[in-house]
Amino acid sequence: MATKYLALSEDTLLAEYVRLNDLKGLFEQRVAVNPDTLAVPIRDGRVAEAGPGGHFAVGGIWRALKDAVAGQHAIQLLLADLKPFQLTKSFTTLTKDGVEIVAEVTFDLQVDPEKPVNVLGFMKDHAAVTKASVLARIAPHLDDRVINAAVRRVDALELRGNRGLQDMVQADAMKEAERLAGDIGLLVRAVSVNWGTNEAEQDEMLTRQRAREQAALDEDARLLKRAVEREADTTIVQLKTALDVETVKVTTEDDLRRLILKNELEFIDQRETGVRRQQLEALRHELELNRTARVDGLKSQLEAEEHAIEMAKRGGQRGDVQMDIETRQAKHRITLATITRELRSVERETEEADRRHALALGALEADEMHRRAAREQQAQIDRMAALGKVELDQKERDRDIEDRSRDRDHGRRMDERTQAAAAEAEKMRLARDLNEAQLLAVTAGFSPAVAHVLVERAKASGEADKMALMREMVQQARDAQVQSEAQARHFFEHGMRGTVGVSQGIGSAAVAMAGAAGAADGVAVGDQLTECPQCHHRVPVADRFCLNCGRPLRQ
């Protein structure tokens, strides 16, 4: 007899009742339940046996007889799925930064095989229990208690990949689910939360997408530029020409747009070309510098090598020169020795000549001393003779003076007598024509009193004519090379004295003699010396000029 397998009528069901009475027939029928299904036979309202899988025999004649004899039993069989199953529920909540979040919570549930009877608390009479009904029972407790409480703590962008948050949500959800499902015979094997894409993430994704698109565009532009640049290096002229041609050919808006794009590309290309040219020039310059530096270095090295060669040559030449110098020095020493020997000989001759010269010089000096002594002796004799002659001349002059004095006295007496006789003769003839002054002058020689009167008058007239006479004397002094007023005054005073003397001397020769002597005063004051009229310095008579002031002393 074939066995009939009992299973849940739908996959979405978690548990359902099966009425075994409906399976009773005339013939006994065997019914089996798979091990992944919990079979809970309920006989007459009591759980007969519960366990995974099972085998039952239903109906048959025997059993019909038995039911007929003993009465019929009410038998139900509860089937429950023991396989783990998943339930998914979406929750909508807000994050800390106010972004709406959709969280998809997946539960892994299983009927507890250890407590299979507990599933009865979940069942309703004459109805099947679906898996979705389990979720409907759990979900309200998870929404605010677990999901909202966890999500509110973080920002939107911190949810994804946040393992700590995931663990916390899972732990809280399992704790809550076990609290709820444990009583109805369900095990919560796992709870996981998948976050739906929120707005912040969408914005970020959009931003990143745009950035990627921009980067892709940039990359495309760069590739396009490079392609254009490669082409532009060789076909700039062609491009320009083609551009011109294309410009003429442009008729449609698309062509115009392409032309504008080409112009932009050309502008960019020109700019990039300029930059590249500058870079190329800089590179060429650097290459030139490097090349020049290398050339200079090589030249310096070459010059150093040549210098070393030259130095080596010069070293050899210097050695030759040194040997030559040493040879010459040796010859020079020989020459010096010869010269020294000759010099010694000359020095000996010189010393000999010096000795002879000293002897001759001594003899000459002795002769000179003798001659000098003789000259001094002769000069002394001459001075003695001159002194004697001077004394004799002085005596001679004294005698001459005395003789001249006597002659003058004699002549004066003779003149007086002659004049007295002539005067006596003329007095009588001219007495009537004489004025008072003439009469006094005439009579002055006979009377000292009359002469005194005449002197006083002469002085009076001298005071009156003093200035005129002074000018006259100055003129005379100039004529006589007398330059100073003092000298003129000096001569004037003596002249006046002479004038007075002459006036007095008509009858007094002594006064006249004194005046003459005074007129000669200032010259030949002492022996061989005279006094300078200007500075009164005593100077030798023979000098033409005063050695103190330079005044001329004589013509």
Add this chain to the structure above:
Amino acid sequence: MDWKPYGPCCARHAANPKAAFCPECRHPLLRCMASAECGQLVTPSGPCPACLAPALFVNAGAQVRARAGERLSVPFVLRNASSAGRPLWVKRLARLDAASDEPVALKWQQIDAGTERQFSINTPPIETAGTHELALLLVAATRHRGVEEAYAFRAVVPVAVTAVTAPQSIQQNIIVHAAESQGNGVATAGAVSAPLNVRVDDDGVTTALTDRMPLTLERAEVYELEQDVRGYRRQGVRVHRHVTFAFEGFRDDERPHDGVGLGAEGRLTFGRNSRTPSSQGGDTNDVCLRVYRRDGVLDEAATMAVSRHHFELVVANERLCVLATTSRGMQVNGHGVASGALVELTSGDRIQPIAGHTNRLTLGIEFKASMGVVERVTVRKLAPAH
């Protein structure tokens, strides 16, 4: 103020130390300030040839030829050839350039008679070929009795610079300067330059002097005036030694005659002593300084404040100077002058012999100059204020 050389009679009469003029030719006899030692006559502005006789040489081994672009370092020897045995004081030594002069830093200043000192002159690179001049300037001085006479001399060394690739040639300059001989053994200056004595290599490049090369030292009168070494730079005048003096405001017997010079000793003495020897003896003065009141009566108190020999007027460095000999103090333009101090005088200066009583006796100085030379100095005795 013309000047003619000394005659043979002048040299003969110069032996008389009291002679200020030659009694035969009336030539003024100007003596060196140290004539008691050297017995030399000098010109109105020149140095004593016996006291100041520097001799400059280019030392043996010196390079006086160079190629274009090279520098030269020329060694020199400065010798004091004073026959009077007087030391030489080097006041300044410089290399003359076209624009300025570059002083040579010397570590010495005095050169005794008969000795010599060495120094070197470095030239900048000589760029162009040809004959160049290396000009030196020497300011040398001699001192005697607190008076220093400084003179500037210029010497030139010809330097031949050849181009690097130009053919070499030898150019020798012989310069002969006439000596300023005064005749009959009286010489005031003069030197003769010797020709170059150089050794030339085979390629025509001069190597070095083998002997010393004497250089002619020429007086640099313009430099002396411009650099205030001698004369009055501001006024541009000089006072020569044979300047004449005139005196105003003095009594006739208290002053010398107008036109008097500095005399045989090169100075005019001022003091209380009279001009003629007194019976009590004592030295005389050229100018008698006595103070009189307005009524002509001698102010004995003020006169006794004047020393017997109070000060002297001398000419040093072509400037009129007052040399204070009194120990009682005197003033020039209100500034005190210590005994032995030498103070320059210029036209318009005031000498106050009695310090602290400038209103009693004041002497004014006035110059009469012509052609840059002061011909006459007038000393005016200003009337006392009371």
